[in-house]
Amino acid sequence: MEKEKDEIFKAFTAKAVQRLKDKKVRRYETLYVPSLDQNIKIRNLDYPEIVECTEIEDANDPNASDKYCIYLAVVEPNLKEVAMELKDQGEIKTYPEVVDIFDMSEIADIAMEIMKLSKVIGNKKVAVVEELKNS
Numbered sequence: 001m002e003k004e005k006d007e008i009f010k011a012f013t014a015k016a017v018q019r020l021k022d023k024k025v026r027r028y029e030t031l032y033v034p035s036l037d038q039n040i041k042i043r044n045l046d047y048p049e050i051v052e053c054t055e056i057e058d059a060n061d062p063n064a065s066d067k068y069c070i071y072l073a074v075v076e077p078n079l080k081e082v083a084m085e086l087k088d089q090g091e092i093k094t095y096p097e098v099v100d101i102f103d104m105s106e107i108a109d110i111a112m113e114i115m116k117l118s119k120v121i122g123n124k125k126v127a128v129v130e131e132l133k134n135s
Helices: 002-023 047-054 064-073 079-088 095-101 104-117
Strands: 028-033 038-043 074-076
Touching: 028 104, 038 064, 038 104, 047 064, 064 074, 064 079, 064 095, 064 104, 079 095
Parallel strands: none
Antiparallel strands: 028 038, 038 074
């Protein structure tokens, strides 16, 4: 019995190590944006970036969190560089405003895809496993 528990522990530890390594790998996805008639490339966000996004609150803009998420995650074209250019031209006041180039529905869709890619939202659910008890 003790040997079996030891094997289970070793197998779980090996899986844990692999999962931690896997989480450090950047993942990318290409999305088509109809309003721009162009593809964009997004990346997954890491945990601190996700926390940063969820802490954003703006009474005047209920989508501020989604917009910041998109600002961080769109890598092609690099939205940060586009934002710098638009700010220099006086078109926007803050960098995350660059996201306003997308339609509102697209902002929601892009943010959702970023959350899926970042594994914040997923299809796999934790399930209860019923065990028979010795009586």
